[in-house]
Amino acid sequence: xxxxxxxxxxxxxxxxxxxxxxxxxxxxxxxxxxxxxxxxxxxxxxxxxxxxxxxxxxxxxxxxxxxxxxxxxxxxxxxxxxxxxxxxxxxxxxxxxxxxxxxxxxxxxxxxxxxxxxxxxxxxxxxxxxxxxxxxxxxxxxxxxxxxxxxxxxxxxxxxxxxxxxxxxxxxxxxxxxxxxxxxxxxxxxxxxxxxxxxxxxxxxxxxxxxxxxxxxxxxxxx
Amino acid sequence: xxxxxxxxxxxxxxxxxxxxxxxxxxxxxxxxxxxxxxxxxxxxxxxxxxxxxxxxxxxxxxxxxxxxxxxxxxxxxxxxxxxxxxxxxxxxxxxxxxxxxxxxxxxxxxxxxxxxxxxxxxxxxxxxxxxxxxxxxxxxxxxxxxxxxxxxxxxxxxxxxxxxxxxxxxxxxxxxxxxxxxxxxxxxxxxxxxxxxxxxxxxxxxxxxxxxxxxxxxxxxxxxxxxxxxxxxxxxxxxxxxxxxxxxxx
Numbered sequence: 001x002x003x004x005x006x007x008x009x010x011x012x013x014x015x016x017x018x019x020x021x022x023x024x025x026x027x028x029x030x031x032x033x034x035x036x037x038x039x040x041x042x043x044x045x046x047x048x049x050x051x052x053x054x055x056x057x058x059x060x061x062x063x064x065x066x067x068x069x070x071x072x073x074x075x076x077x078x079x080x081x082x083x084x085x086x087x088x089x090x091x092x093x094x095x096x097x098x099x100x101x102x103x104x105x106x107x108x109x110x111x112x113x114x115x116x117x118x119x120x121x122x123x124x125x126x127x128x129x130x131x132x133x134x135x136x137x138x139x140x141x142x143x144x145x146x147x148x149x150x151x152x153x154x155x156x157x158x159x160x161x162x163x164x165x166x167x168x169x170x171x172x173x174x175x176x177x178x179x180x181x182x183x184x185x186x187x188x189x190x191x192x193x194x195x196x197x198x199x200x201x202x203x204x205x206x207x208x209x210x211x212x213x214x215x216x217x218x219x220x221x222x223x
Numbered sequence: 224x225x226x227x228x229x230x231x232x233x234x235x236x237x238x239x240x241x242x243x244x245x246x247x248x249x250x251x252x253x254x255x256x257x258x259x260x261x262x263x264x265x266x267x268x269x270x271x272x273x274x275x276x277x278x279x280x281x282x283x284x285x286x287x288x289x290x291x292x293x294x295x296x297x298x299x300x301x302x303x304x305x306x307x308x309x310x311x312x313x314x315x316x317x318x319x320x321x322x323x324x325x326x327x328x329x330x331x332x333x334x335x336x337x338x339x340x341x342x343x344x345x346x347x348x349x350x351x352x353x354x355x356x357x358x359x360x361x362x363x364x365x366x367x368x369x370x371x372x373x374x375x376x377x378x379x380x381x382x383x384x385x386x387x388x389x390x391x392x393x394x395x396x397x398x399x400x401x402x403x404x405x406x407x408x409x410x411x412x413x414x415x416x417x418x419x420x421x422x423x424x425x426x427x428x429x430x431x432x433x434x435x436x437x438x439x440x441x442x443x444x445x446x447x448x449x450x451x452x453x454x455x456x457x458x459x460x461x462x463x464x465x466x467x468x469x470x471x472x473x
Contacts, residue, residue: 002298070367071415073374075381076408079392083401160288167381177294181382186298193291200286 003190010176010191021175023195029171030199033090033162037097038155044098045105045154046147053113053143054135062110069103072096074161082168093165100161101154108150112143144215152207159200163192173199226402231394234384238406244304245387245414249373252308256315256368263316264323265349274324281317289314289375293382307379307386314375315368322364326357359433362426366419373415377407388414 010016016023052058074096081092116139124138140147166174176192179185211220228238236244267274292310300306330353338352354361377389384390388407395403427433 003295067370067416067419068412070370071374071412071419073377073389073408073411073415075374075377075386075389076392076404076411079396080404080408083396083404156286160286160291163288163290164378164381174290177290178381181294189294193288193295196288196291197286200288201283204282204286 006187006190007194009187013187016191026171026173026175027195027199030159030162030173030196033093033097033165033170033172034155034159036090037094037158037162038101038151040094040098041101041105041154041158042151045102046109049106049109050113050135050140053110054131054139056114059110059114062106066103066107069099072099074100075164075167078164078168090165090170092168093162093170097158097161097165101158104150104154104157108153109143109147112146112150113139115146116142141216142219145211145219148207148211148215152204155203155207156200159203160196163196226400227406230391231398231400231403234390234394241388241391242410242414245373245376245389245411246418248304248307248376248379248385248387249311249414250369250418252311253315253365253368253372255308255312256319257365259312260316260319260323263320264327265346267320267324268327268349268353269345278321281320284313285317287313289378290381293379293385297382302383302385304385306382307376311372311375315372318368318371319361319364322361323354323357326360327353329360330356355429358426358429362422362429366422369418369422370415373411373418377411 015021019025049062052062077096077099078093081095085092113135120138120142121134124134129137162172163174163177165172166178173192173195176188176195180188180190180192230236230238230241234241263277267277287310289310292313293306296306296309300309327349334352334356335348338348343352377386377392380386380389380393386392388411391403391407395401395407
């Protein structure tokens with residue numbers, strides 16, 4: 001009741017729909033931070049995870065690294081990077097977001113490749129396929145649902161956590177929450193919270209759609 | 224050193240007091256999450272059709288950002304540790320239910336059938352057979368829940384003074400004392416690593432039948448490399464047995 005009232009106030013306010021502090025602009029900022037962070041994390045995590053999963057090496061080092069990366073508190077890292085680097089655009093926010101996303105991508109990719117049924121992999125080798133084509137034509141297509149699952153959970157965490165970027169005077173939906181708390185405008189706080197949650201749900205939907213498009217029907221049926 | 228460990232008096236805690244508060248705010252929710260997840264997982268394991276909708280609900284709950292969750296609860300629970308603990312309980316629950324269900328589902332059907340044949344009812348079988356065998360999977364979920372919970376408590380600093388070690392971040396900024404920020408980040412990360420290590424130790428204690436240590440792991444990997452062949456040899460036999468059992472069940 002209370003919350004519905006706040007939501008109505010927030011979304012029916014015309015000032016929230018255009019300009020610098022409008023929902024479309026804040027949405028673009030939020031998407032931009034999340035997409036860049038996820039892209040950097042994937043660029044680090046996917047190749048390493050594919051390589052280590054394919055060769056079966058470095059499992060211990062990877063799990064130790066993942067434990068360390070998970071242990072880093074995102075919010076603390078954000079504040080620390082801000083005081084160390086100064087407010088250099090989005091860099092202080094990117095570092096904790098990338099650190100957050102690398103661990104799930106890396107570990108899931110490694111495990112996904114490792115858990116591919118060895119029979120088709122041996123068959124591919126026996127047919128004379130090179131190591132690289134075994135990886136990209138056999139292991140990756142079979143492991144794709146799991147790899148996408150890792151990317152999805154990384155994306156959800158990044159979208160949720162990008163909210164705190166507003167704490168260091170960046171944009172995104174977190175702006176409404178932080179400014180609303182500071183100025184005691186509760187409608188903005190609730191509106192911002194609902195927007196971020198909605199964006200996280202949209203991310204789940206996006207990855208579901210990507211899965212439908214890129215996962216081979218044969219693999220999907222087996223799941 | 225004092226620059227790092229002189230805690231401003233507005234936090235009303237010593238360094239060790241902040242650590243204790245942080246652990247309490249982070250780990251009580253994990254414990255509650257586990258206590259709530261067990262009966263839910265039991266019901267999901269017993270009635271398989273319930274699992275997909277439960278999984279869908281937990282995925283949606285996990286998508287709610289911690290900061291958003293905190294501020295919406297502010298209206299109900301006010302500026303208290305409960306406001307931080309409720310969302311963390313929900314996140315733990317969300318990680319633990321799939322871990323328990325997948326873990327107990329992976330228990331070999333032979334083992335389950337043997338327990339049933341010995342006269343175990345479904346509840347006793349779940350508690351005494353399936354849960355202990357699923358301990359490694361459950362511990363993996365528990366470790367993830369504990370580590371992310373310890374990291375998320377700091378966010379509570381934004382909604383007031385509920386971030387325990389995270390409050391040092393805010394104080395470090397307003398008093399221009401960067402060492403406090405370093406203390407907060409390093410201590411939180413160390414807490415997470417220590418708790419993770421303790422949970423690994425607990426898992427070793429809880430699963431005395433499992434091989435542990437590097438040498439054992441290497442031996443297990445060698446065995447796994449040989450195993451596909453033996454498994455393939457065994458498979459036809461199992462397939463022949465399965466229909467018989469199903470018939471017996473009918």
